[in-house]
Amino acid sequence: MLRLIAGRIVSSIGTLLFVGFALFALTRSGPGSPARIVLGADATAEQIAQFEQANGLDRPFVAQYGSWLSDILHGDFGRSFVTGRDVAVEIFNSLPVTLSIVLFAFAIAVGFGVGIGILAALRPGGVFDRVSRFASVVGLSIPAFWLGIVLIRFIAVDLRWLPPGGYVPLSAGLSAHLKTILMPAVSLAIYYVAVLARMTQASLQETLRGDYVRTARAMGLSSRQVVLYALVNALPPVINLAALSFGYMFGWALIIEQVFNVPGLSRALLNAISQRDFLLLQGIVFLFTVIFVVANLAADLVNRVLDPRQRVAA
Amino acid sequence: MASLPTNRRQFLAAGAGGAFASLLPASLLHAQPTNGKTLTIVLPSNPITIDPINQLNHDAMVLGQTVFENLVEYDADGVLKPQLAKALPVISADKKTYTFELRDDVTFQNGKKMTAEDVKYSFDYLLDANNKALRRPLFTRITKVTVLDPLKVQFELSEPYGPWLYFLTKYMGIFPAGSRKEHGDDYFKTKPVGMGTGFGMFEEWKPNDYISFKKNPNYWRKGLPAWDRLVVKMIPEDATRVAYLLTGQVDIISAPPPREFNRLKTMPGVTGASRPTLGGALLMFTNNLKAPLDDVNFRKALSCAIDRKTIGDKVYYGLLDPSAVPAPPRGYWYDAAADKELGFDLDRAKEYLAKSKYPTGAEIDISIQAEPYLLDTKDAAIFLQAQLAKIGVKINLKVYEFSVLIQQIARGEHQMAMQVFMSPGEASYLIQNTLTPGQFLSKSTGYDNPELNALMVTAFAETEQAKIKEVYGKIQAIIARDAPLGVLGYVHASNLWRDSVKDFKVNQALTISVGEVKV
Numbered sequence: 001m002l003r004l005i006a007g008r009i010v011s012s013i014g015t016l017l018f019v020g021f022a023l024f025a026l027t028r029s030g031p032g033s034p035a036r037i038v039l040g041a042d043a044t045a046e047q048i049a050q051f052e053q054a055n056g057l058d059r060p061f062v063a064q065y066g067s068w069l070s071d072i073l074h075g076d077f078g079r080s081f082v083t084g085r086d087v088a089v090e091i092f093n094s095l096p097v098t099l100s101i102v103l104f105a106f107a108i109a110v111g112f113g114v115g116i117g118i119l120a121a122l123r124p125g126g127v128f129d130r131v132s133r134f135a136s137v138v139g140l141s142i143p144a145f146w147l148g149i150v151l152i153r154f155i156a157v158d159l160r161w162l163p164p165g166g167y168v169p170l171s172a173g174l175s176a177h178l179k180t181i182l183m184p185a186v187s188l189a190i191y192y193v194a195v196l197a198r199m200t201q202a203s204l205q206e207t208l209r210g211d212y213v214r215t216a217r218a219m220g221l222s223s224r225q226v227v228l229y230a231l232v233n234a235l236p237p238v239i240n241l242a243a244l245s246f247g248y249m250f251g252w253a254l255i256i257e258q259v260f261n262v263p264g265l266s267r268a269l270l271n272a273i274s275q276r277d278f279l280l281l282q283g284i285v286f287l288f289t290v291i292f293v294v295a296n297l298a299a300d301l302v303n304r305v306l307d308p309r310q311r312v313a314a
Numbered sequence: 315m316a317s318l319p320t321n322r323r324q325f326l327a328a329g330a331g332g333a334f335a336s337l338l339p340a341s342l343l344h345a346q347p348t349n350g351k352t353l354t355i356v357l358p359s360n361p362i363t364i365d366p367i368n369q370l371n372h373d374a375m376v377l378g379q380t381v382f383e384n385l386v387e388y389d390a391d392g393v394l395k396p397q398l399a400k401a402l403p404v405i406s407a408d409k410k411t412y413t414f415e416l417r418d419d420v421t422f423q424n425g426k427k428m429t430a431e432d433v434k435y436s437f438d439y440l441l442d443a444n445n446k447a448l449r450r451p452l453f454t455r456i457t458k459v460t461v462l463d464p465l466k467v468q469f470e471l472s473e474p475y476g477p478w479l480y481f482l483t484k485y486m487g488i489f490p491a492g493s494r495k496e497h498g499d500d501y502f503k504t505k506p507v508g509m510g511t512g513f514g515m516f517e518e519w520k521p522n523d524y525i526s527f528k529k530n531p532n533y534w535r536k537g538l539p540a541w542d543r544l545v546v547k548m549i550p551e552d553a554t555r556v557a558y559l560l561t562g563q564v565d566i567i568s569a570p571p572p573r574e575f576n577r578l579k580t581m582p583g584v585t586g587a588s589r590p591t592l593g594g595a596l597l598m599f600t601n602n603l604k605a606p607l608d609d610v611n612f613r614k615a616l617s618c619a620i621d622r623k624t625i626g627d628k629v630y631y632g633l634l635d636p637s638a639v640p641a642p643p644r645g646y647w648y649d650a651a652a653d654k655e656l657g658f659d660l661d662r663a664k665e666y667l668a669k670s671k672y673p674t675g676a677e678i679d680i681s682i683q684a685e686p687y688l689l690d691t692k693d694a695a696i697f698l699q700a701q702l703a704k705i706g707v708k709i710n711l712k713v714y715e716f717s718v719l720i721q722q723i724a725r726g727e728h729q730m731a732m733q734v735f736m737s738p739g740e741a742s743y744l745i746q747n748t749l750t751p752g753q754f755l756s757k758s759t760g761y762d763n764p765e766l767n768a769l770m771v772t773a774f775a776e777t778e779q780a781k782i783k784e785v786y787g788k789i790q791a792i793i794a795r796d797a798p799l800g801v802l803g804y805v806h807a808s809n810l811w812r813d814s815v816k817d818f819k820v821n822q823a824l825t826i827s828v829g830e831v832k833v
Contacts (some may be wrong), residue, residue, distance in 0.1 A: 263523035
């Protein structure tokens with residue numbers, strides 16, 4: 001088990017190194033320079049050359065990449081060319097905002113998605129099965145940004161139940177905090193509720209058709225016990241999908257934070273892209289990659305805890 | 315590894331604990347706005363500095379103008395009036411020496427009295443090339459600043475150059491002597507506490523969220539400001555910005571979406587107004603050095619084929635005043651005859667095209683900006699495509715981000731480019747930068763005409779409006795003859811605000827003016 005975990009960690013580091021290189025190459029290959037953003041439209045060629053020299057942007061690509069990688073390994077994400085702020089501090093300030101929305105959305109997605117999926121699987125053709133099918137179609141069809149705008153229009157502007165956007169931290173009170181993250185989280189979660197519901201339903205239905213389930217029933221186990229056993233065996237693909245969804249949610253949060261004016265990591269990322277703030281851009285995308293890789297690693301480990309067959313196979 | 319949870323229950327408990335813990339830092343990182351008379355305004359963009367000598371974005375200039383002030387102010391109505399000076403400057407007969415007498419009742423926000431030494435220090439800092447102030451090129455004709463007495467300061471210029479007074483409000487500010495060395499540039503960029511004489515004192519900057527200021531209790535204009543706290547929020551999304559206003563989360567917003575503006579300003583609890591800017595032009599940078607725009611008749615054909623009035627009325631819902639010359643129709647220096655010469659007339663457009671080297675038409679790439687700024691230029695570009703097709707000119711739209719587009723234009727790599735260009739709102743800036751050599755946008759047109767260059771020098775030396783108008787009349791006649799730069803019109807500054815806001819005036823210079831606003 002430990003050897004397996006060590007192997008997965010080593011391969012994850014390999015993935016991060018590859019992504020880091022690709023990320024660095026892509027940010028540097030695009031047109032546009034941060035000098036234009038910082039120095040303005042009317043900057044002279046001389047001013048731009050001075051800026052690029054001062055910030056090491058005129059150095060060869062490999063030299064720049066080497067410095068960045070070395071700094072990252074030392075925990076130094078550098079200073080933003082544009083704002084002059086420490087990139088690590090900027091990320092640290094924004095991460096909790098995004099994380100609270102993504103975690104809430106993830107809880108909604110898993111709670112409702114898996115819940116609806118289980119109920120639908122237990123009564124094929126029943127009310128929950130129909131609800132699940134309908135919810136899946138709706139969830140998969142509605143773009144998150146559109147749902148966000150609709151929620152703002154009706155819930156915030158017309159009904160005045162929730163604020164139209166922004167972010168209030170937990171320290172200001174649980175109620176105020178939830179009010180600001182509810183609409184963004186729902187907008188973010190709706191697609192994943194549909195996806196997880198379908199996956200849970202399909203996986204559980206297939207498991208319930210298994211020989212060992214029939215044997216368990218024949219041995220006189222209660223329906224509750226049978227379902228629980230089946231559920232444990234049906235969960236691995238759902239967990240894998242949930243882990244992937246968790247990573248993807250950080251990507252979708254890009255749009256959601258923009259719609260709801262949430263000052264989170266994704267908002268910082270969009271600004272970094274438009275301002276050609278290379279170091280901040282690389283820092284945030286690298287962090288997203290780490291989250292994605294760690295979520296998948298965690299899913300693998302959970303599956304091994306839940307499913308003895310995987311431990312034996314390993 | 316030995317400490318990893320080994321069963322499901324432990325694992326779930328550890329997961330829940332981790333999720334809860336991840337929420338906690340948020341509570342420790344975000345201060346809450348305080349109560350009191352707070353004025354909250356919204357910008358559509360994310361500023362990168364408060365420092366006026368390095369400010370880029372015209373919306374964001376409200377930040378610098380809250381903290382810093384200048385000798386004179388180019389105000390919301392486009393009137394030049396004294397600010398830290400007692401009166402407008404005394405100008406010498408050769409128009410190369412400007413003498414200002416300063417107010418005696420001004421203190422910086424750090425409690426220090428403002429004197430002529432501070433003014434000299436501020437300008438000396440700006441003009442020192444080693445300090446790399448972004449706005450230095452606008453003021454390089456100032457050769458010497460002399461302190462005549464503690465409240466009198468004199469500026470010597472290398473040649474007569476009147477426009478510099480109009481550039482102060484947007485691009486300069488007075489700060490205490492020695493302050494740049496003491497605090498460094500980053501301090502002025504992100505937290506200039508105590509550095510200005512303005513009505514607002516810097517309080518906090520939460521990146522991507524808001525910047526706040528508190529009232530300067532010792533402000534020299536007694537009774538101002540009428541608020542206790544100013545919060546400048548950044549909300550890039552149009553719909554969200556409007557929702558914030560409609561739900562009373564903010565008091566004033568800038569750049570509302572044009573197609574919604576007329577509807578929104580009649581909503582209950584909301585007031586709206588717009589006024590033409592004197593310096594915000596929707597331009598078509600025509601590269602005179604590249605075919606087919608190297609032909610004057612072809613350029614004139616393009617200009618005459620564009621129905622600017624329809625663009626203003628139907629595409630931008632009245633938020634664009636049509637003009638074919640680089641002068642706003644409401645500006646005193648505007649020349650109607652020149653405008654008419656390049657204005658919409660399809661028959662003349664066809665005649666010009668027939669006389670050009672490209673009588674059967676041509677194909678042009680037009681570069682436009684992906685992110686809307688004030689107006690979405692993509693809307694006009696699509697309309698233009700249809701209009702120019704009528705004279706046989708095919709337009710290919712190429713969309714670029716701002717940082718890429720501006721680089722392309724500055725280097726002259728474009729064929730034609732469309733962009734909203736903001737200038738301080740006086741007569742010279744736009745023409746000088748795009749149509750005379752040696753400027754940062756000279757290559758945007760590639761135009762160089764000694765006759766026009768000489769007239770610009772004459773205009774710089776004039777200080778009386780009537781004479782300035784006369785010179786610019788001649789300049790616009792040359793532009794009408796050569797059509798070196800495409801102009802579609804001048805944009806309106808527009809704002810929406812809550813009814814609870816009083817004494818708010820839309821600024822012809824675009825930047826929201828908040829000093830005299832009451833909440």
